[in-house]
Amino acid sequence: MNALSKEEKMKLIIELAEKHDITAYEFGNNTEISTFAADRLLSGKTGNPSRKTVNEMLFYIENKIVGTKVGVEEKPEIYKAKGKSVEDVYNSIERLTELVTKNNRVFSKALEATLLNTEEILVHTETIEDHIKNNIDSLNSLESVVEKSLRRNS
Numbered sequence: 001m002n003a004l005s006k007e008e009k010m011k012l013i014i015e016l017a018e019k020h021d022i023t024a025y026e027f028g029n030n031t032e033i034s035t036f037a038a039d040r041l042l043s044g045k046t047g048n049p050s051r052k053t054v055n056e057m058l059f060y061i062e063n064k065i066v067g068t069k070v071g072v073e074e075k076p077e078i079y080k081a082k083g084k085s086v087e088d089v090y091n092s093i094e095r096l097t098e099l100v101t102k103n104n105r106v107f108s109k110a111l112e113a114t115l116l117n118t119e120e121i122l123v124h125t126e127t128i129e130d131h132i133k134n135n136i137d138s139l140n141s142l143e144s145v146v147e148k149s150l151r152r153n154s
Contacts, residue, residue: 008046022064025038031056038057110147
């Protein structure tokens with residue numbers, strides 16, 4: 001599984017922040033990142049933000065878009081007691097997020113294929129309906145001819 005590079009994550013942050021109207025001020029008020037640092041990242045003026053900053057911004061965006069609270073910072077002592085650092089937890093969440101994103105792409109492609117197949121089936125169904133209608137018309141014509149023939153012979 002290929003992880004996103006820091007540059008790709010920064011680009012994603014900028015795109016998602018613009019798309020969902022998330023401002024540097026909002027990052028500054030809702031994360032441990034300063035408004036100034038968030039502004040520099042969003043404007044592309046910072047070349048090398050820390051991994052923690054990038055991940056925290058991504059988690060905030062995810063929380064805002066999806067509406068769930070990731071909660072890694074809420075109880076870091078739990079992770080430390082299990083021998084995991086907060087950074088390990090961030091990395092695990094990042095890998096899980098990438099896996100979910102990959103699975104979403106697979107499901108999306110499967111749905112698209114299903115819809116395409118459904119459309120193809122509908123086209124074939126319409127063709128079959130046309131043939132049936134033509135056969136019914138032919139049978140009606142034949143019935144009419146047979147009735148006329150029977151009337152003449154009677």
